[in-house]
Amino acid sequence: MAPAICLGVTKPFQQVIDVSSGDPHRAGMAPxxxxxxxxxxxxxxELLTEKSLPLDARQRAQKLMGACSGGSVGSYSLTSCGIPCIQKSVAEFIMRRDGGVSSNPEDIIFSSGSQKTMVLHLLASGEGETQTGVLTxxxxxxxxxxxxxxAGVTLVPYQLMEDRGWTVDLDELHQALKTARGRCEPRAIYISNPGNPTGDVASKSCSHQFLVLNNVYQDSVYGQEKEFISYKRVLFEMDKEYSETVELVSFHSISxxxxxxxxxxxxxxxxxNMDPAVNKYLRSMQDSSSPxxxxxxxxEIMVNPPTPGQPSYKMYSQGKSKKSIIMGVYLSERACEFLNDLPGVNCQPGMGGVFLYPCLHLPPQMIEEAKMLGVEADVLYCQKLLEEEGICLGAGCENGHEDPNYHISPIQEPLVHLILFLIKFDIYFIFYFLVR
Amino acid sequence: MAPAICLGVTKPFQQVIDVSSGDPHRAGMAPxxxxxxxxxxxxxxELLTEKSLPLDARQRAQKLMGACSGGSVGSYSLTSCGIPCIQKSVAEFIMRRDGGVSSNPEDIIFSSGSQKTMVLHLLASGEGETQTGVLTxxxxxxxxxxxxxxAGVTLVPYQLMEDRGWTVDLDELHQALKTARGRCEPRAIYISNPGNPTGDVASKSCSHQFLVLNNVYQDSVYGQEKEFISYKRVLFEMDKEYSETVELVSFHSISxxxxxxxxxxxxxxxxxNMDPAVNKYLRSMQDSSSPxxxxxxxxEIMVNPPTPGQPSYKMYSQGKSKKSIIMGVYLSERACEFLNDLPGVNCQPGMGGVFLYPCLHLPPQMIEEAKMLGVEADVLYCQKLLEEEGICLGAGCENGHEDPNYHISPIQEPLVHLILFLIKFDIYFIFYFLVR
Structure with missing residues (x-):
């Protein structure tokens, strides 16, 4: 392969490998x-009669079309929150997941992916000392x-504990809350479980006045003796004073x-547990953009995958386990091992999600150089890696990291590809070189 | 067919016919x-080799997949504004439409359909006298x-002239502006061309400081001697003092x-002509939700339909003409004629888009009854029509109508189906009955 050329300049690599984004298909994952x-x-x-397609796929399509307004995927959703029978499917999925804790289809709101923005706008109020703070x-x-x-909301950071596998520490949370008061009005906590970019899976713990939860990796938990326990389930196992009052918004996605x-x-x-007036407003905000x-x-397919006995069951479940379990345990372990073997690199094992979040002990001269250039040292590291090797990584400081250790945030699967690629071309020294 | 039952009550009709929404597929239009x-x-x-699909459809699919990040429709768009080569296709389409007036691909921003909200939020500023007003x-x-x-924006109404085919009157615009000043700060004008719900097509005229244009029916102009002339084209034919300063946002959609x-x-x-800072902000707002x-x-297919000689050309162009020209001229004329034949109904001919907007001269006792019930008379009319005949229409007052004549806003194609249905079942007296 010929060397890459960018803006007329010949580069010392053949292609750019982007391991910075959480975009699995772009990174080569098959659908x-x-x-x-x-x-x-x-x-x-017309493909309903196409015999080369599995029967259960065609039957499922027929059923889903029947749920669409006018029998067509070209019609608007029947309600501004989505298609009612798919709301029902999702609620049933959540009930199964949470060991029977009830879920109401009317509490499920579909969107095209900017829901966090919407919820943050709902949370926003006040200015200065009274401005909403979100524990992040x-x-x-x-x-x-x-x-x-x-959204006009103050970020109140709470540090995750790297040495304890990126867990939340209650003392740290209290400390963050204490420090925030006077500066803003903390009204919500944001939790990503499994963790983005840290790859951890939360244990049972936590309570706060308002929860914003990102659970988009809930079906990709692979750590040994780890299972996904939703905060909703934990909340509903608590006293009524919490289970009936704590407002909680939980996200899931096909992305x-x-x-x-x-x-x-x-x-x-x-x-x-949302205040009825807020709930009504939330739905009216949806009205202008039918999902x-x-x-x-x-x-609907994600929450109701093919079942044993159906023609597509084997392939679907193998595909899923290949992606979550095998990729998770096997590849994540291998990537983690490789990273930990590099001098100056330290990586907590991934337990779920698609990210690993290795810590870099950068050499003092690099930290000095970054200071002179007025950039963070992890950004400089990532710039050099891109310029010299064509590898695009996310710098830890972009994830709000400010502690003395530097991090990079690559996603696992392409990271593994990257590592295999590096080994194949005998260039794993790049880590060694830059991190020594 | 059995009579419809709603909330346990048997209704005097067999099914509800909804002609109130602009949802063509729900109304039975084929894709x-x-x-x-x-x-x-x-x-x-895998369908790339499926011979039962036309070759040009498969070739187009291959080309479009190549434009996607990672070659997959499952990846995020390459930029927050969309896929660059489709931005280019759209800009070329606009140039052809506007007789060569230039269009820059970077000025094209894709979204999933809540763009008006975004632009209105951008326009919003001030309170009371200084609050942004939008001529509507x-x-x-x-x-x-x-x-x-x-969005926190004041609606400044300007009346369209029904007796002149729903055209914009410049004196009326000036009057609206004059009245608005002191109450708010008019900063933009909203124009729907072809008209929603009025079905008119604008002639050359208009200028204002900021334009928000809804051109979603631009490919459905069918009035005799009418063609779609974009406001952008008109603007660019004006002096530089306008063509290089008037900020314009124009929408189009596949809906x-x-x-x-x-x-x-x-x-x-x-x-x-957007201020660069505003432009930058607009793009950053997009960032959080890749289209x-x-x-x-x-x-891309809408702006680059199959061309003569390609296998799908005939079917596509026939389908398009069936929907826009035939449905437009023939069915719209027929629907309009039918409506005008009814006592107490008056309807301007439709020139484009999917709507007709007939005027109802409701009987005094109905207006009286509505007053007693505290609703608008056209709402009462629509309620009766739904309760007694199962036909769902939009009431004119929902379109901001306040003049002494009442209107209903049905979309044309289902309206025609409705009329054929009524004639078939000998029930066209409903109009007669309620409007006499």
């Missing part, structure tokens, strides 16, 4: 065939701080984890 | 096969007033007119 088959038939119903993990997804800022359908843009939120239909159908 | 074939192949690329036609789409209200893919939720806006991929592909 789940069953999902794509069903959606293709829904779009072009550090590190957090790099897309979150600009959203908070745009992440084993489905990875980021381009379709679909997700839902479950809204619990797209196809992503809702993909969500 | 364009080529669009659906291409999207189905993009979702399930009366009647206007019924979804617009709540959007203005939510409306001949494509009717409302469930996919896709559209674009072209942003002209969905499939609707962009449908937009």
């Amino acid at each position: 789940m065939s069953f999902v794509r088959q069903v959606l293709a038939v829904c779009l072009y119903p 993990p550090r590190p957090c997804p790099h897309t979150l701080p600009p959203l908070l800022d745009e 992440s984890a084993c489905m990875g359908e980021a381009g379709l843009r679909g997700g839902y939120m479950e809204v619990i 797209p239909v196809l992503p809702q159908l993909a969500l | 364009m096969s080529f669009v659906r074939q291409v999207l189905a192949v993009c979702l399930y690329p 036609p009366r009647p206007c789409p019924h979804t617009l007033p709540p959007l203005l209200d939510e 409306s007119a001949c494509m009717g893919e409302a469930g996919l939720r896709g559209g674009y806006m072209e942003v002209i 969905p991929v499939l609707p962009q592909l449908a937009l």
Whole structure:
């Protein structure tokens, strides 16, 4: 392969490998065939008789089309919150997940993926000391701080404990709350479980006045003796004074984890214990943009995958386990091992989600150079890696990281590809070189 | 067929016919096969070799997949504004439409359909006398007033001239502006061309400091000697003092007119002469919600339909003309004629779009009854029509109408179905009965 050329300049690498984004398909992950088959038939119903497609995919398509207004995926959703029978499917999925804790279909709101923005705008109020504060993990997804800022909400960071596998520490939470008071009015806490970008899975603990939960990797938990326990379930096992009052919004999406359908843009939120007036307002905000239909159908498949005995069961469940369990345990372990073997790199094992979050002990001269250039040292590291090797990584400081250790945030699967690629071309020294 | 039952009550009709919404597929309009074939192949690329699908549909799918990040419709769009080569296709389409007036691909921003909200939020500023006012036609789409209200913008109505085919009158515009000053700060004008709900097509005229244009029915102009002339084109034919300063945002969508893919939720806006800082902010607002991929592909097909010689050309162009020209001229004329033949009903001919907007001269006792019930008389009329005949129409007052004549806003195609249905079952007296 010829060297890459960028803006007329020949680069010392052949292609850019982007391991910075949480975009699984862009990183080469194959889609789940069953999902794509069903959606293709829904779009072009003439395929209902196409024998080369599995019977259960065609039957599912027929059923889902029947749930659409006018029998067509081209019609608006029946309600501004989504297609009612898919709201019901999702509520049943949540009940199964949470060991029978009830879920109301009317609490499920579909959207095309900007729900966090909407909820943050709802939370926003006051100015200065009375401005809403949102407790936000550090590190957090790099897309979150600009959203908070745009919504007019103060970010109140709470540090996750790297040496304890990126867990939440209650003392740290209390300390964060204490420090925030006087500066803003903390009204909510944001939790990503499994963690983005940290790859951890939460144990039972936590309570606060308002919860904003990101659970988009809930079907990708692979750590040994780890299972996904939703905060909703924990909340409902607590006293009524909490279970009936704590307002909770929980997100799930088809973009992440084993489905990875980021381009379709679909997700839902479950809204619990919300003040009726706020709930009404939330729905009226939805009114102006009826959620797209196809992503809702993909969500329906996510919560009701093919069952044993159906033609697509084996392939779907193998595909899912390949992506979550095998990729998780095997590849994540291998990537983690590789990273920990590099001098100057330290990586907590991943337990869920798609990210690893290795810590870099950068050499003093690099930290000095960064200071002189007026950038963070992890940004400089990532710039050098991109310029010299064509590898695009996210710098830890983009995740709100401020502690003395530097981090990078690559996603696991392409990271593994990257590592295999590096080994194949005998260039794993790049880590060694830059981190020594 | 058995009579309809609603909440346990048997109704005097067999089914509800909804002619109130602009949802063509829900009303029974068939989708364009080529669009659906291409999207189905993009979702399930194994169909690339499926001989039962037209070759040009498969070739187009291959080309479009190549434009997607990672070659997959499951990846995020490459930029927050959309897929660059589709931005280019749209800009070329606009140039052809506007007789060569230039269009910059970077001015095209895709979204999943809540763009009006975004632009209105951008326009919003001030309070009381300094609050942004938006000149808004009366009647206007019924979804617009709540959007203005939510964005914190004052609605400044300007009356369209029904007796002159729903045209804009410049004296009326000036009057509206004059009245508004002191109450708010008019900063923009909203124009729907072809008109929603009025079905008119604008002639050359207009200028203002900021334009928000809704051109979603631009490919459905069918009035004799009428053609779609964009305000952008008119603007660019004016002096530089206007053509280089008037800020203009123009919307188009796959939901409306001949494509009717409302469930996919896709559209674009072209942003002209925008202040660079505002432009930058607009793009940063997009960042948090990468536009969905499939609707962009449908937009690409809309602006680059099959060409003569390609296998799908005949069917596509026939489908399009059937929907816009035949439905437009023939059915619209027939529907209009039927309505004008009814005593107490007066209807301006439709020139474009999907709506007709007949005027009802309601009997005094009905107006009296409505007053006693505390509702608008056209709402009462629509309620009676729904209760007694199962026909769901939009009341004119929902379109901001306040003049002494009452209106209803049905969409044409289902209206025609409705009329044929009424004639078939010998029940066209409902209009006669209620309007006499």
